[in-house]
Amino acid sequence: MKNYQTIILSNQEIAPGYWRMRILAPGFAAVAHPGQFVMLRPEQPLPTMLRRPFGIFRTGCLPPECSGLPPREYMELLYKVVGQGTRIMSELHAGDRVELLGPLGRGFAVGDNACAKLLVGGGIGLVPLFMLAEALIAAGHRVRLLMGGRTRDDILAVTEFERLGVETYVSTDDGSLGEEGLVTNVLERKLDEAPCAEVFACGPMPMLAAVERICSARNVPLQVSLEAHMACGVGACLGCVVKGAGHSDQRPNYLCTCKEGPVFAAGQLDWGRAAASGEGCAEGGCRQ
Amino acid sequence: MNAKRPNLSVDVAGIRLRNPVMPASGTFGYGEEYAPFVDLNRLGAIVTKGLSLNPKAGNPMPRIAETTSGMLNAIGLQNVGIDAFVAKKCPYYREVATPVFANFFGNTLEEYGEVARRLCDVPEVTALELNISCPNVKQGGIVFGTDPKAAAEVVSLVRKANAKPLIVKLSPNVTDITVIARAVEEAGADAISCINTLTGMAVDIRSRRPKIANRTGGLSGPAIRPVAVRMVHQVVQAVKVPVIGIGGIMTAADALEFLIVGARAVQVGTANFIDPAAMLAIIDGIEAFLAEEGLDDINQLIGSLQV
Numbered sequence: 001m002k003n004y005q006t007i008i009l010s011n012q013e014i015a016p017g018y019w020r021m022r023i024l025a026p027g028f029a030a031v032a033h034p035g036q037f038v039m040l041r042p043e044q045p046l047p048t049m050l051r052r053p054f055g056i057f058r059t060g061c062l063p064p065e066c067s068g069l070p071p072r073e074y075m076e077l078l079y080k081v082v083g084q085g086t087r088i089m090s091e092l093h094a095g096d097r098v099e100l101l102g103p104l105g106r107g108f109a110v111g112d113n114a115c116a117k118l119l120v121g122g123g124i125g126l127v128p129l130f131m132l133a134e135a136l137i138a139a140g141h142r143v144r145l146l147m148g149g150r151t152r153d154d155i156l157a158v159t160e161f162e163r164l165g166v167e168t169y170v171s172t173d174d175g176s177l178g179e180e181g182l183v184t185n186v187l188e189r190k191l192d193e194a195p196c197a198e199v200f201a202c203g204p205m206p207m208l209a210a211v212e213r214i215c216s217a218r219n220v221p222l223q224v225s226l227e228a229h230m231a232c233g234v235g236a237c238l239g240c241v242v243k244g245a246g247h248s249d250q251r252p253n254y255l256c257t258c259k260e261g262p263v264f265a266a267g268q269l270d271w272g273r274a275a276a277s278g279e280g281c282a283e284g285g286c287r288q
Numbered sequence: 289m290n291a292k293r294p295n296l297s298v299d300v301a302g303i304r305l306r307n308p309v310m311p312a313s314g315t316f317g318y319g320e321e322y323a324p325f326v327d328l329n330r331l332g333a334i335v336t337k338g339l340s341l342n343p344k345a346g347n348p349m350p351r352i353a354e355t356t357s358g359m360l361n362a363i364g365l366q367n368v369g370i371d372a373f374v375a376k377k378c379p380y381y382r383e384v385a386t387p388v389f390a391n392f393f394g395n396t397l398e399e400y401g402e403v404a405r406r407l408c409d410v411p412e413v414t415a416l417e418l419n420i421s422c423p424n425v426k427q428g429g430i431v432f433g434t435d436p437k438a439a440a441e442v443v444s445l446v447r448k449a450n451a452k453p454l455i456v457k458l459s460p461n462v463t464d465i466t467v468i469a470r471a472v473e474e475a476g477a478d479a480i481s482c483i484n485t486l487t488g489m490a491v492d493i494r495s496r497r498p499k500i501a502n503r504t505g506g507l508s509g510p511a512i513r514p515v516a517v518r519m520v521h522q523v524v525q526a527v528k529v530p531v532i533g534i535g536g537i538m539t540a541a542d543a544l545e546f547l548i549v550g551a552r553a554v555q556v557g558t559a560n561f562i563d564p565a566a567m568l569a570i571i572d573g574i575e576a577f578l579a580e581e582g583l584d585d586i587n588q589l590i591g592s593l594q595v
């Protein structure tokens with residue numbers, strides 16, 4: 001982990017309200033694990049703005065150009081404009097300076113069992129699943145992505161997953177793309193088909209809670225990636241905690257989302273309470 | 289060109305610091321969390337997260353909210369507890385050649401005294417920073433730091449329990465901070481640090497809920513700096529012991545304001561979140577400023593306010 005003082009290579013709107021930012025980040029790919037995140041801050045115009053946490057969508061490398069420049073390593077974010085910070089980000093251009101702290105946190109644990117890998121993404125929650133899919137495909141697994149959103153505009157980057165060799169299943173609440181309905185319906189069907197499966201999920205808290213109920217009822221191992229408001233991103237401020245399994249007022253068990261997460265095994269968390277209070281997530285999809 | 293570098297070292301509570309810049313409690317963890325970004329050996333001191341007798345779980349979520357030029361926090365003083373601190377966190381400080389200030393608090397007089405006692409034989413801890421911005425649960429929750437008698441009482445108790453240099457950290461949520469400052473000086477404080485956060489509140493207008501679960505929280509960051517500079521100025525006038533200035537310091541220029549009004553050292557809090565290397569830039573900036581002003585010792589600048 002490192003504080004990169006670097007530049008934006010490109011910043012484009014890929015669907016209404018959703019942006020993809022490519023940032024120059026030499027040496028980043030070699031240390032970034034699927035499910036980790038970064039804390040980003042534009043150098044201008046607000047020197048006092050807290051950094052914003054973002055998942056790492058993917059890393060890559062621009063080939064040497066004709067001029068013979070060395071290859072340029074980058075990392076990419078996909079983000080949804082939801083407030084002041086993300087709006088300012090959407091107004092940045094190639095060449096603008098940003099500071100990037102990362103990679104941070106604990107990502108997905110990729111075991112070596114042969115079970116079917118089901119990736120469940122809700123809206124912008126698909127971000128951390130791309131590098132996970134890359135790692136699973138590289139390890140020879142069959143990977144399925146179940147991607148849900150409210151409308152077709154919330155379904156992002158599916159073709160990129162397909163290019164990796166991932167089987168994708170899209171569902172939208174309004175049926176404007178793929179199957180009409182909830183992504184959890186698709187998950188139940190896929191679990192019915194697979195004799196043995198492992199689930200990885202990221203999305204709004206109500207979706208994660210539903211995925212957890214489905215998986216625990218079937219004893220299917222589940223890892224989830226959570227969100228929390230963060231100030232430091234490195235475990236120093238304790239602003240980002242989430243209730244862990246067995247938490248009670250008498251015997252509190254708070255876990256640090258930035259350091260012990262953002263990816264947790266479902267069994268580490270207190271689902272009853274976390275779901276009831278909508279904690280760990282204020283993601284676009286569930287905050288309205 | 290004069291190649292000699294200006295002297296940045298200052299004395300606080302009988303401790304020689306290599307420079308006047310240190311983190312503010314609760315914004316730098318136990319120090320180790322920031323070691324990947326900050327050479328801890330360049331700091332004037334390390335100030336720990338607030339410690340209590342027993343481990344403390346802290347407040348429900350959400351605990352933080354950004355506000356204009358600042359942030360609110362209601363972490364609820366979550367910490368590992370004094371014994372775990374000594375056993376698990378202190379050994380790390382042996383590798384660092386920077387004085388460590390242990391910030392601590394209690395919910396009763398007895399708790400304050402007991403934590404101070406348990407820090408007596410901990411060689412890794414150079415000095416104590418006593419946070420008196422906490423409610424006394426045995427006395428209807430009155431905050432120690434808002435009542436001169438209660439403040440003096442807890443300071444003299446800690447003074448007797450532990451002979452290490454004692455810094456007392458003041459709350460700004462009082463009518464007249466100089467009254468408290470004089471009370472804790474008289475009770476035996478070797479230095480005073482101020483200010484802690486200002487109590488504030490923010491509301492999400494869509495959900496109509498407070499932005500942090502605790503309803504109110506402590507405001508920090510640049511929004512509070514003018515208030516902090518004013519209070520440090522007043523406290524410097526009121527007491528003889530050294531004062532450590534805290535509140536909204538983001539840059540060297542901000543730190544210099546506090547030094548000029550008379551702070552012997554400064555603490556940097558919220559800025560660490562925004563830029564983990566903020567303190568290093570502040571140290572370098574102070575040094576550059578002294579050189580520009582033709583000063584060869586920072587002590588020539590401290591308290592040099594022209595009125």
Ligand SMILES: Cc1cc2nc3c(=O)[nH]c(=O)nc-3n(C[C@H](O)[C@H](O)[C@H](O)COP(=O)(O)OP(=O)(O)OC[C@H]3O[C@@H](n4cnc5c(N)ncnc54)[C@H](O)[C@@H]3O)c2cc1C
Nearest residue numbers: 052053054055079080083084085086127227228229282283
């Ligand atoms: C580990 C992690 C990974 C994330 N990955 C992505 C991603 O890949 N793409 C994406 O679009 N978003 C992601 N988010 C959410 C993203 O951080 C927020 O949408 C963003 O901080 C909102 O900032 P804002 O200033 O636009 O919104 P505002 O509502 O104006 O922000 C106000 C404050 O609340 C915080 N905040 C608001 N919403 C969230 C949230 N959902 N999570 C955490 N903090 C929040 C902000 O950081 C800021 O401090 C992630 C969050 C976490 C914790």
Ligand SMILES: Cc1cc2nc3c(=O)[nH]c(=O)nc-3n(C[C@H](O)[C@H](O)[C@H](O)COP(=O)(O)O)c2cc1C
Nearest residue numbers: 312313314338419483484508509535536537557558
């Ligand atoms: C997240 C957070 C946690 C804090 N925890 C403590 C603490 O445990 N003990 C304490 O004395 N002050 C604590 N403070 C107050 C700071 O030490 C400092 O007094 C205050 O933030 C003002 O400085 P700043 O504006 O530079 O942040 C905390 C502040 C923040 C933002």
Ligand code: FES
Nearest residue numbers: 233235238240258
């Ligand atoms: S964001 Fe500061 S501890 Fe997690």
